[in-house]
Amino acid sequence: MKKNAWNWVTTIVLVFAGATIANAGYVLWQEGNLERGDWGWFLAGQVGMIIVNLRKIWDDARRGRRPPEFPDPQ
Numbered sequence: 001m002k003k004n005a006w007n008w009v010t011t012i013v014l015v016f017a018g019a020t021i022a023n024a025g026y027v028l029w030q031e032g033n034l035e036r037g038d039w040g041w042f043l044a045g046q047v048g049m050i051i052v053n054l055r056k057i058w059d060d061a062r063r064g065r066r067p068p069e070f071p072d073p074q
Helices: 003-030 036-062
Strands: none
Touching: 003 036
16 A cells, blocks of 8 residues: 555544544443543553554554565565
């Protein structure tokens, strides 16, 4: 894929990931399984994992390495 297509894919994935995390946190909070103080730690942990994974993806892309699921076109 072209670089622009990768940007769109990454954006869509981030939007869905953010919505999923927010929804999961909200549901846990509504059910009473997530205390008020835990809410911030839950979201901080999720955001931290996303940032670490995105950094690895961008570093690999910058160095020209592709994940095994997307082999180089022949």
